[in-house]
Amino acid sequence: MESRKNKDQPIAAVLLGRAFEPDDANRIFTEKIQQRPLFLTPSSPPPSDLRAARRRALQKKTEQRKKALKPKPLSASQRRKLGLYDVPREGQKYTIFEPLHNLWLGYMREILGGEIYTGGEGAAAKLASADFHGAEVEVVRSGCVSRVGIKGIVIKDSKFALEIITRKNNLKLVPKEGTVFRLEVPAPASESDRHQETATAKQDQPSSMVIEIHGEQFQYRSADRANKKFRSHFSKTL
Amino acid sequence: MLSFPAPSVYQASKCFVTCGVMGHLEPKQPPTKGKPWATLTSQDFIHRADLILPQEAFEAVNVALLRAKPAPEFKKVTMSLQDILTGVFFAEYIKKGDVMMLSGGRRGIDNVYSLKHGVLTLFLDKEAYERAGLVGKPDGVKGKRGLKPRWVVTLDLKGDSMFPGKKGFDRLVYAAKNALNTPVTWLFCNTSSTTPNPDPLAQHSPSDITSAPEVSQNIDVAMPVLQPEVEFLTTGHKEDLESFSTEIYEWLSLVRLQSPRVRLGDQIDPFLCRYQAPEAGQAKLCKISWQGFLTPSWSRQTLIDVVTAIPAKTWFSLSTTTFSKGVAGDNSECTILRPPGSGGEYIMWEVRGHE
Numbered sequence: 001m002e003s004r005k006n007k008d009q010p011i012a013a014v015l016l017g018r019a020f021e022p023d024d025a026n027r028i029f030t031e032k033i034q035q036r037p038l039f040l041t042p043s044s045p046p047p048s049d050l051r052a053a054r055r056r057a058l059q060k061k062t063e064q065r066k067k068a069l070k071p072k073p074l075s076a077s078q079r080r081k082l083g084l085y086d087v088p089r090e091g092q093k094y095t096i097f098e099p100l101h102n103l104w105l106g107y108m109r110e111i112l113g114g115e116i117y118t119g120g121e122g123a124a125a126k127l128a129s130a131d132f133h134g135a136e137v138e139v140v141r142s143g144c145v146s147r148v149g150i151k152g153i154v155i156k157d158s159k160f161a162l163e164i165i166t167r168k169n170n171l172k173l174v175p176k177e178g179t180v181f182r183l184e185v186p187a188p189a190s191e192s193d194r195h196q197e198t199a200t201a202k203q204d205q206p207s208s209m210v211i212e213i214h215g216e217q218f219q220y221r222s223a224d225r226a227n228k229k230f231r232s233h234f235s236k237t238l
Numbered sequence: 239m240l241s242f243p244a245p246s247v248y249q250a251s252k253c254f255v256t257c258g259v260m261g262h263l264e265p266k267q268p269p270t271k272g273k274p275w276a277t278l279t280s281q282d283f284i285h286r287a288d289l290i291l292p293q294e295a296f297e298a299v300n301v302a303l304l305r306a307k308p309a310p311e312f313k314k315v316t317m318s319l320q321d322i323l324t325g326v327f328f329a330e331y332i333k334k335g336d337v338m339m340l341s342g343g344r345r346g347i348d349n350v351y352s353l354k355h356g357v358l359t360l361f362l363d364k365e366a367y368e369r370a371g372l373v374g375k376p377d378g379v380k381g382k383r384g385l386k387p388r389w390v391v392t393l394d395l396k397g398d399s400m401f402p403g404k405k406g407f408d409r410l411v412y413a414a415k416n417a418l419n420t421p422v423t424w425l426f427c428n429t430s431s432t433t434p435n436p437d438p439l440a441q442h443s444p445s446d447i448t449s450a451p452e453v454s455q456n457i458d459v460a461m462p463v464l465q466p467e468v469e470f471l472t473t474g475h476k477e478d479l480e481s482f483s484t485e486i487y488e489w490l491s492l493v494r495l496q497s498p499r500v501r502l503g504d505q506i507d508p509f510l511c512r513y514q515a516p517e518a519g520q521a522k523l524c525k526i527s528w529q530g531f532l533t534p535s536w537s538r539q540t541l542i543d544v545v546t547a548i549p550a551k552t553w554f555s556l557s558t559t560t561f562s563k564g565v566a567g568d569n570s571e572c573t574i575l576r577p578p579g580s581g582g583e584y585i586m587w588e589v590r591g592h593e
Contacts, residue, residue: 145371
């Protein structure tokens with residue numbers, strides 16, 4: 001009876017019959033299930049002929065030739081393997097970099113000029129594009145507290161970190177993220193002061209300009225920073 | 239026993255009620271373990287202590303406590319953290335002696351430093367912590383940390399590594415010199431029995447303060463029944479115990495505040511105040527209060543003295559309140575009541591926050 005009828009009917013028609021009226025069920029079954037082709041295997045690409053294969057090989061060759069003409073920068077692992085930026089063990093001495101530091105002080109005094117005494121916006125703009133290789137920095141504030149107190153001369157200023165050599169001849173790589181660095185540029189002693197220095201035993205310390213750099217905002221290579229205009233941002237984490 | 243993890247949302251302070259029996263008091267060995275004594279010593283710095291007695295017992299306490307023993311003293315001094323960590327002060331008071339110090343400020347808002355049993359605890363905000371460079375733990379409820387978390391740094395100054403020249407100590411001195419270098423007002427209390435002879439504190443010109451006890455006598459109050467019924471302590475009567483202890487604690491707190499609501503013959507419009515003092519009886523009470531920078535060992539000693547001075551059947555109540563801790567200004571408190579006619583029984587209310 002009914003069960004025998006159901007056995008003859010396909011399952012899809014039985015299920016449709018439960019949900020729809022018999023006319024609708026039949027229509028849906030014939031249109032959408034019976035007459036629709038069912039692909040058993042995915043359509044494969046047409047077999048390639050020789051001409052297409054030759055064309056593809058030629059394209060690949062021209063691309064490779066173009067790539068070989070463009071020089072690519074070294075990747076990080078290649079750099080590490082070549083050891084181009086490593087400082088040799090004999091060179092890791094603080095005393096070697098002290099003359100560099102004096103050069104940097106001279107360079108700073110030259111670009112700041114009179115603004116070393118007054119500071120202000122002009123000085124800040126010049127400092128933002130200045131180069132800091134050879135500066136004596138101290139880490140003053142950091143999200144990672146073990147970095148606070150590191151003091152030394154900058155020997156490498158890369159995009160995200162500063163490489164610093166400390167007085168105890170240790171090389172430290174300090175990330176710029178979340179760190180505040182402090183630099184000091186002592187004002188030049190004038191000629192008359194120098195004569196007075198020999199005469200009097202006690203001398204007041206010459207004034208110096210103290211600069212604090214927020215590493216978060218400074219994550220650019222020193223070459224890229226030269227033309228960058230810095231705008232003041234309110235930092236959420238300060 | 240069970241240590242629960244730090245709460246992730248703000249939790250209001252809770253009051254824990256304990257009913258127990260105080261052991262026999264040995265005069266030579268003051269008890270340190272066990273419920274009323276351990277709770278008293280676990281408080282950190284006590285701001286206020288109140289003792290409530292019936293008027294008849296006042297004379298005995300007056301002779302034994304107030305006249306026989308000197309009032310607790312402490313000093314107020316302005317120093318910077320660097321002064322504490324260097325020189326004779328560090329060698330004498332911190333390494334050899336035992337002092338308690340607390341700096342001024344509110345814990346959730348300013349930078350507060352405290353020193354107890356040689357452990358220096360710094361409660362810092364984000365900027366001070368990042369500038370100091372000392373390793374610490376996050377402070378405060380987890381959910382509230384957000385953009386500006388606060389930090390706690392704990393250092394054991396009596397340890398072997400805390401000597402000038404060692405790396406850890408040098409980092410602390412660097413932090414004290416550069417980041418935490420403002421002078422703050424401290425409350426200082428020397429808990430050891432000896433004072434070093436050229437006093438290292440003298441150069442900072444401390445001001446000595448004595449917390450003399452204030453006595454108010456002959457307070458006529460309406461008294462409730464202070465003795466709990468025996469059934470309260472059985473398991474089925476938890477709500478009865480709860481309502482009894484709440485009523486007694488409320489009454490004791492109002493007596494501490496010397497509120498007119500518990501006085502005899504008080505008539506106030508119930509629209510203004512819904513509190514009704516329990517009219518089980520009336521009595522004359524006296525209240526002795528100390529306010530200042532008190533030590534938990536002093537409060538424990540006071541409890542022992544009161545128990546030995548007072549006749550065995552009289553009741554008394556001792557409450558100690560600490561300095562406020564969090565941003566909301568909650569402090570923790572411990573109130574002990576010995577009911578009348580009992581042999582060493584006590585009820586203790588301990589109000590404690592999670593901070």
